[in-house]
Amino acid sequence: MTDRLDSFTRSQWIVIEDDAGIVRRAPFETLLFSIPIRVANGPDGPRIHRLDTGEALPVLRRYGYVWSALDPAPRPLFEVPEFDEAGRRFTPCGPVGVKTSALRVIENFLDLAHFPFVHPGILGTESETEVIPYRVEIRRDVDEVWAVDCGFFQPKAMAASSAGAQVEYRYRVAQPCSAVLYKTSPGRAGAFDLIGILVRPLHETACEVHAWMLMWDEESSDESLLQFQQEIFLQDRIILENQIPHLLPLSAGMEIPTRADATSIAYRRWLKNHGVIWGTCEGIPEVTA
Amino acid sequence: MSMRQTEASAWHVVGGWNHVQPGAACRVELPGAEIALWRTEAGAVHAWDNRCPHRGMRLSFGIVKGDRLACRYHGWHYDEGGQCRFIPAHPNLDPPDTLAVAQHATHEQDEAIWVALGAGPTEPPPPLGTDQPGFCRSIPLPFGADTAADVLMRLAGASPVAPRLMQVRPEIGGSNRTVTLAVQPIDETRAAMHVFLDGGPKADARLAAIRWTVGLRWQITSETGAAA
Numbered sequence: 221m222t223d224r225l226d227s228f229t230r231s232q233w234i235v236i237e238d239d240a241g242i243v244r245r246a247p248f249e250t251l252l253f254s255i256p257i258r259v260a261n262g263p264d265g266p267r268i269h270r271l272d273t274g275e276a277l278p279v280l281r282r283y284g285y286v287w288s289a290l291d292p293a294p295r296p297l298f299e300v301p302e303f304d305e306a307g308r309r310f311t312p313c314g315p316v317g318v319k320t321s322a323l324r325v326i327e328n329f330l331d332l333a334h335f336p337f338v339h340p341g342i343l344g345t346e347s348e349t350e351v352i353p354y355r356v357e358i359r360r361d362v363d364e365v366w367a368v369d370c371g372f373f374q375p376k377a378m379a380a381s382s383a384g385a386q387v388e389y390r391y392r393v394a395q396p397c398s399a400v401l402y403k404t405s406p407g408r409a410g411a412f413d414l415i416g417i418l419v420r421p422l423h424e425t426a427c428e429v430h431a432w433m434l435m436w437d438e439e440s441s442d443e444s445l446l447q448f449q450q451e452i453f454l455q456d457r458i459i460l461e462n463q464i465p466h467l468l469p470l471s472a473g474m475e476i477p478t479r480a481d482a483t484s485i486a487y488r489r490w491l492k493n494h495g496v497i498w499g500t501c502e503g504i505p506e507v508t509a
Numbered sequence: 510m511s512m513r514q515t516e517a518s519a520w521h522v523v524g525g526w527n528h529v530q531p532g533a534a535c536r537v538e539l540p541g542a543e544i545a546l547w548r549t550e551a552g553a554v555h556a557w558d559n560r561c562p563h564r565g566m567r568l569s570f571g572i573v574k575g576d577r578l579a580c581r582y583h584g585w586h587y588d589e590g591g592q593c594r595f596i597p598a599h600p601n602l603d604p605p606d607t608l609a610v611a612q613h614a615t616h617e618q619d620e621a622i623w624v625a626l627g628a629g630p631t632e633p634p635p636p637l638g639t640d641q642p643g644f645c646r647s648i649p650l651p652f653g654a655d656t657a658a659d660v661l662m663r664l665a666g667a668s669p670v671a672p673r674l675m676q677v678r679p680e681i682g683g684s685n686r687t688v689t690l691a692v693q694p695i696d697e698t699r700a701a702m703h704v705f706l707d708g709g710p711k712a713d714a715r716l717a718a719i720r721w722t723v724g725l726r727w728q729i730t731s732e733t734g735a736a737a
């Protein structure tokens with residue numbers, strides 16, 4: 221219910237659909253924080269309305285996506301300067317529906333320790349499970365959570381990888397429901413590929429997940445890039461839909477982290493400090509589902 | 510006494526012996542509790558809260574490794590006491606004692622797996638017959654346990670012998686035999702029935718008893734229309 225929609229979450233731009241998806245699907249009806257909305261496409265671009273009140277919602281086009289918000293004056297969208305640099309290739313991927321909280325999806329995206337078990341032979345291997353200590357920081361200027369100096373051995377880090385490699389990762393939580401991963405490019409020494417995840421909450425425990433890739437890769441076909449992302453995401457979805465409760469616990473005690481979970485700990489604390497309620501166990505005594 | 514306390518103190522049949530094979534895990538439900546039921550490779554059965562203490566993954570998705578259960582998400586190992594013994598992200602760390610999964614009581618008898626929430630009653634569960642009872646078949650019931658008891662009395666002519674246990678002597682394989690029906694409560698609208706047959710391990714009679722159970726299920730479905 222929308223009485224659980226806190227002001228921080230409400231003031232965020234939320235992904236609606238990628239540009240091609242708008243052209244292909246509009247007009248269509250969908251949900252934004254349990255509120256039915258209608259997305260239309262006209263000569264002057266996409267228009268989005270609430271179906272309950274008829275109110276027009278703000279629309280933003282950026283990074284190959286259409287965004288909207290319930291708040292008439294949303295906070296500025298996060299910056300990804302790499303979108304304006306030449307050389308990388310952009311591939312949007314999705315959407316995939318997932319029956320859990322958008323915040324659980326983001327937390328899973330920030331997690332290194334599951335690679336050997338959930339993505340064996342691709343993003344990890346059971347012979348190399350250790351998570352080397354990394355640094356987590358809150359970047360005050362942009363109010364984002366960053367994890368840097370994350371390293372992990374990966375058998376097949378990207379679609380274009382031909383062999384296993386020690387990969388360097390940086391994670392960035394740009395919004396409660398958006399995160400970006402910077403990872404060393406197999407195609408170009410010293411450069412980073414970007415993978416992003418944008419989640420739209422349909423309800424508190426159901427969401428639609430869009431992923432994008434911005435990569436130094438001229439070789440792989442679109443199809444193989446999509447297939448690679450898809451395979452990984454379907455492996456994560458089995459986990460995500462079977463985490464109990466579906467709402468993300470923010471208070472300590474309900475789940476027990478270790479040092480490898482430093483990013484998740486910082487993410488939960490950051491959400492709590494911003495008073496985020498939507499998609500969390502906050503205000504729900506003894507959640508079980 | 511609250512409902513929860515009542516259920517916590519009672520034994521429930523949650524399936525036949527083969528509901529969970531050695532080296533396997535599955536999910537079972539009791540009122541107010543979701544349980545990961547798993548069996549070590551050596552054959553010991555365990556019933557745990559179905560939630561990994563780390564990040565909440567259902568432990569029924571776990572992988573049995575010898576006498577330990579490994580969580581599917583980050584591979585944490587739990588021993589038969591529910592204590593975490595290994596965290597792959599920190600291979601050299603000795604997990605603290607506080608890292609443990611909540612356990613429930615289990616008991617195996619008459620080819621049935623029994624579970625009681627928490628430590629369970631001090632008394633073992635009652636027998637499921639008088640002459641070498643054996644497991645035949647389980648079926649889901651589309652109504653709560655109390656309604657289930659009424660329906661089974663009416664449609665199968667079963668009579669209660671203990672809480673959630675009923676008996677009937679239908680003709681099976683040419684003679685009248687004692688069949689015990691164990692009702693597993695789940696919630697207001699769901700229960701399960703587990704069927705046991707007296708007379709020792711006689712495969713021919715068991716097949717007949719399974720046919721009788723399927724017939725009863727058909728009767729329940731057509732009478733109540735609830736599962737349609």
Ligand code: FES
Pocket residue numbers: 561562563564565566580581582583584585
């Ligand atoms: S959730 Fe079970 S090991 Fe992480």
Ligand SMILES: [Fe+2]
Pocket residue numbers: 328334338339452456
């Ligand atoms: Fe993953």
